[in-house]
Amino acid sequence: MLKQRVITALVLLAILLPALLHPNTLGFNGIVLVMVSAGAWEWGRLNLVGPVATWASVAGVAAVAGLAWQQGWLAASYPLLWWAVGGAWVLAASFLVRHGVPVWARIALWLRWPLGLLALLAAGLAMVQARGMGINFLLSVLLLVWMADIAAYFAGRALGQRFIKVKLAPSISPGKSWEGALGGAVGVMLMAVLWVQCDAQRQPDSLSLFSHLAQGGWALLVVATLFLTAMSVLGDLVESLIKRSAGVKDSSQLLPGHGGVLDRIDALVPTLPLAMMLVSSVTVI
Numbered sequence: 001m002l003k004q005r006v007i008t009a010l011v012l013l014a015i016l017l018p019a020l021l022h023p024n025t026l027g028f029n030g031i032v033l034v035m036v037s038a039g040a041w042e043w044g045r046l047n048l049v050g051p052v053a054t055w056a057s058v059a060g061v062a063a064v065a066g067l068a069w070q071q072g073w074l075a076a077s078y079p080l081l082w083w084a085v086g087g088a089w090v091l092a093a094s095f096l097v098r099h100g101v102p103v104w105a106r107i108a109l110w111l112r113w114p115l116g117l118l119a120l121l122a123a124g125l126a127m128v129q130a131r132g133m134g135i136n137f138l139l140s141v142l143l144l145v146w147m148a149d150i151a152a153y154f155a156g157r158a159l160g161q162r163f164i165k166v167k168l169a170p171s172i173s174p175g176k177s178w179e180g181a182l183g184g185a186v187g188v189m190l191m192a193v194l195w196v197q198c199d200a201q202r203q204p205d206s207l208s209l210f211s212h213l214a215q216g217g218w219a220l221l222v223v224a225t226l227f228l229t230a231m232s233v234l235g236d237l238v239e240s241l242i243k244r245s246a247g248v249k250d251s252s253q254l255l256p257g258h259g260g261v262l263d264r265i266d267a268l269v270p271t272l273p274l275a276m277m278l279v280s281s282v283t284v285i
Contacts, residue, residue, distance in 0.1 A: 005257035012255070020135065028131055029069060036124040037062045038261040042251040043116045046242055046262075047109060061117055065124060074128050082277035085122045089270040093234040096241055100171045104245040119269055126272035133279075134206020140195060141209050141275045144225070145232045145267045147191050148184040152176075152233070155183020168233075173240045181233055188229045192221060209275055216282045224278050231274055232267035239266035 019027035040061040044054025068074055096103060104112070130138040159179035168176040192210040199211040213221040239262055243251065250259030258264060 003257075008255050008257050020131070020138070025128075025131055029074070029128055032124050032127050033062065033065050033069070035261055035265065036065055036120050038254060039120045039265065040117055042254070042260045042262045043113070043120065046246045046248070046251060047113050047116070048246065049109070049113060057113075057117055061121060064121060068125070074125065075132065077280070078125075078129075079277075079280040081122070082126070082273050082280055085119070085273040086270075086277040089119075089231065089235075089274065093231065093238050093270065097169060097172065097234060097237050101241050101244045104242055123265070123269040123272050126276045127268075129276060130272060134204075136199070136204045136206045136208050137212070139208075141272060142268070143191065144188055144209065144228055144275075145271050147188050148229045148232045149236075149267065150184075151187025152180040152184030155186075156180025159183065169237050169240075172237050172244065176233075176237075181230075184233070185226055185229045189222065189225055192225045196221070209279065212279045212282055220282070228271055228274055228278070232271045235267040235270040238270075239263070 016031060019031050022028070037058050040057045041054055044050075044057040049057070127138070130141055156175070156177045156179060160177040162179065164178040166178065167174060168178050168181055192213075195208050195210045196214045199208055210221060210225065213224045239251070243249065251262035252260030254260050255264065
């Protein structure tokens, strides 16, 4: 399993890194389109809508994303959209995690299926626009999510339930502890402060997410970074909740050793639009 995970990760990096670093964003946008389309296919399977509706989801999402790309909508500014998507994520994730796995099946299919597709499209648009703001900016958002996950894993292994006896979300993800979540937050916060200092020293072509937030003051940087870290955790918990409701371990087996595309981007789906929302607000201020 470990060998398979490593091979898959290396192949993905070999595809993603050249597209990410290339000055022409055509290849990167194409990868995002494939990612969102694959996520739509997995979303249809998780909601048990049947093969025809599942492939219709893929076709619909790909068509909308392709049209936005062709019409130049990817470069437009959407501050109200980010606020709407961000607010919806905060309310929906809080509601779902609070009420647990059984609540998912009680939400009408006609509501949760299209809303999930819209969430994927919003995340894809946010990723493309984040790349448009610069590699430094996009990497800072990605690494916020990855650091939150990695630091939480090691903090959870070292301190899990040693101080806080209550699990973070036992019915959704029994392995997650409050110590892990807090350790993830500390790791992200340290990274954010270091990144701001590095940006100030080397003056990169584009500012990182953290440097954008720091323009509104250090208090905003701390609060916003902790908020995004919490939402990345909630994004992971929401996908775990949905998978438990569907009775599956992984969203698919598209990525050998890693599960599915949604398993890899679950925390990014809410975090990317929320990062765009916060940065657009700082810019206005």
